[in-house]
Amino acid sequence: MQGQACGSRSSEIGRWLVIASAAFLLLLVIGASRHGAEIPSVLIHTMAIAFFAAIIVDTFSLARAVQEHSQNQERLQQMATNIREVFWMIDVASRRVLYVNEAYESITGRSRQSLLQNASSFEALIYPDDREQVLREVDEATRTGRFNERFRILCARGELRWVHVRGFPVRNAFGKIFRLVGIGQDITEQKQAEDQVATNLVLAEEARAEAEALHKATLALTQDLHMDSVMEALLGSLEVLVPYTCARVLVPEGGPHVMALGERQVPEPPKTMPKYQPGFPLTLTINECPLLKEVMENRRSIVIEDTNHRNDWATFRGHTCFRSWLSVPLIASGEYLGCLSIGHTTPNLYSKEHLRRAELLSIAAAAAIENARLFTRAEIYASELEKRLVDLREAETALVQAKGEKSVSEDKFRKIFHCSPVPFSITTLKEGRFVDVNGAFEQRYGYSRQELLGRTVHELGMWCDPEGRKFMIEQLRHGRPVRNVVTWLRAKSGQVKLTAYSVERIDFDGEPCILGISSDLPEYDGKKAN
Numbered sequence: 001m002q003g004q005a006c007g008s009r010s011s012e013i014g015r016w017l018v019i020a021s022a023a024f025l026l027l028l029v030i031g032a033s034r035h036g037a038e039i040p041s042v043l044i045h046t047m048a049i050a051f052f053a054a055i056i057v058d059t060f061s062l063a064r065a066v067q068e069h070s071q072n073q074e075r076l077q078q079m080a081t082n083i084r085e086v087f088w089m090i091d092v093a094s095r096r097v098l099y100v101n102e103a104y105e106s107i108t109g110r111s112r113q114s115l116l117q118n119a120s121s122f123e124a125l126i127y128p129d130d131r132e133q134v135l136r137e138v139d140e141a142t143r144t145g146r147f148n149e150r151f152r153i154l155c156a157r158g159e160l161r162w163v164h165v166r167g168f169p170v171r172n173a174f175g176k177i178f179r180l181v182g183i184g185q186d187i188t189e190q191k192q193a194e195d196q197v198a199t200n201l202v203l204a205e206e207a208r209a210e211a212e213a214l215h216k217a218t219l220a221l222t223q224d225l226h227m228d229s230v231m232e233a234l235l236g237s238l239e240v241l242v243p244y245t246c247a248r249v250l251v252p253e254g255g256p257h258v259m260a261l262g263e264r265q266v267p268e269p270p271k272t273m274p275k276y277q278p279g280f281p282l283t284l285t286i287n288e289c290p291l292l293k294e295v296m297e298n299r300r301s302i303v304i305e306d307t308n309h310r311n312d313w314a315t316f317r318g319h320t321c322f323r324s325w326l327s328v329p330l331i332a333s334g335e336y337l338g339c340l341s342i343g344h345t346t347p348n349l350y351s352k353e354h355l356r357r358a359e360l361l362s363i364a365a366a367a368a369i370e371n372a373r374l375f376t377r378a379e380i381y382a383s384e385l386e387k388r389l390v391d392l393r394e395a396e397t398a399l400v401q402a403k404g405e406k407s408v409s410e411d412k413f414r415k416i417f418h419c420s421p422v423p424f425s426i427t428t429l430k431e432g433r434f435v436d437v438n439g440a441f442e443q444r445y446g447y448s449r450q451e452l453l454g455r456t457v458h459e460l461g462m463w464c465d466p467e468g469r470k471f472m473i474e475q476l477r478h479g480r481p482v483r484n485v486v487t488w489l490r491a492k493s494g495q496v497k498l499t500a501y502s503v504e505r506i507d508f509d510g511e512p513c514i515l516g517i518s519s520d521l522p523e524y525d526g527k528k529a530n
Contacts, residue, residue, distance in 0.1 A: 086184035092142050092177055095119055107163070107186050109156030127152035127160065145169025145177045150187065162191040213240045214360055221368035225375035230368045231262025239266060241357040243349070244342045245322065248282065249330070251338030252296065258284045261338065282318045289315045299336050301328045303355050306347040323347035326355055328362045332370040340365070378486050378500070389502060392517050422517055429473065429505065429512040432457040446492035464488040464496055476505045476514070489518060
């Protein structure tokens with residue numbers, strides 16, 4: 001473009017030099033002729049013709065240049081009229097808008113004429129929260145010649161749009177900025193897409209954080225099976241997912257009574273305060289609280305945004321200080337264990353999202369509570385199981401004595417083995433194939449001795465969790481004793497029996513075998529287990 005402009009100026013200067021030279025020579029000739037010099041008339045006529053020819057040629061060139069300029073103006077106007085971006089030009093000194101194309105009307109809903117007549121009318125378009133910043137940048141652009149801003153505008157119909165406006169300087173021959181030109185784009189759809197991407201990223205990060213919190217909670221719930229540790233891990237993990245002032249695990253205690261199996265407050269009370277004090281743990285009676293009765297009987301999740309709207313809230317002892325409350329059931333293996341009670345002193349705090357998070361955590365929590373109860377049950381009856389191992393130790397003693405008195409020892413072992421009221425079995429270490437069982441074993445599992453001998457525990461499907469037997473075999477291979485392992489074994493009828501299982505590695509008829517003792521876990525006192 002600059003090269004074309006320079007060439008055009010050079011051609012124009014050349015034409016004027018030719019005309020000036022022709023005029024100068026013609027004047028010299030005419031002047032000499034007037035002073036009496038003899039100049040051939042042919043030369044005078046020739047010079048006159050050349051002068052007028054130069055004028056005619058230049059006139060045609062000027063007309064062609066005017067025509068080309070008009071065509072360029074028309075092309076520029078066509079381009080400015082048909083592009084979607086706003087093209088604008090302002091005078092720096094007066095701040096007057098010199099030109100704006102039709103796209104201004106389609107984007108803003110206002111006429112071009114209103115802007116051309118009053119440049120400050122554009123200020124009313126700018127969204128109030130963005131106006132001060134944009135006008136400050138416009139003022140700065142009159143000095144620097146640069147403008148690049150994304151901001152909101154209010155269209156004539158009240159519609160909110162995002163625009164991206166850029167400006168560039170036009171300098172005079174002295175390098176001073178005297179105009180600003182630029183373009184403006186409607187980027188509403190682009191901004192909406194960017195906002196949606198940002199929202200999706202936030203949601204993805206929240207989902208990742210939630211998944212990580214649930215993972216950590218699940219790990220914490222399985223670290224220690226003592227009930228106090230399970231309660232501490234559960235209520236501590238819950239705070240990460242759902243904010244609360246106080247959270248409790250409420251469990252039925254028989255009849256109309258409900259007890260808080262675990263409780264945690266935020267902030268936690270000073271360590272100097274005794275943990276066990278009057279009213280701790282909290283005990284309730286569902287007949288005195290209609291809401292608690294509803295929760296326990298329906299066994300469904302519930303959210304109360306503002307407890308002031310519940311007429312029966314005052315009857316919920318220990319919870320009256322809460323303004324927001326939610327509850328989710330704790331169910332493991334189809335058994336209702338109780339519910340999570342989560343409260344906060346701030347009203348309208350809990351949403352469906354908080355309820356969803358609590359429900360996700362309740363799955364792992366219910367399983368952990370059930371496991372803790374089983375663990376407590378096993379601990380309570382550990383001494384009783386130890387007594388039952390006396391017969392096993394006697395059998396082991398008989399095997400040791402068999403070195404010197406094999407026949408006598410074998411006879412003694414058989415008597416102990418077959419006469420014991422405790423179920424005994426001998427299976428091969430490698431395959432788990434039955435070598436012998438006693439009468440107590442037949443009675444407990446419903447199989448006859450003939451049905452068992454020669455068959456493996458895998459063929460009969462007796463181990464509900466085959467991984468448990470693999471773990472037991474690994475322990476024996478490393479010389480570690482296996483005592484009082486709580487597992488599930490399946491009887492012939494298909495009934496699954498909760499079993500305390502202890503084993504010892506022996507050699508039977510020259511083959512590595514397992515001597516096992518299995519016993520039902522007796523019924524337990526539910527209050528002690530809790």
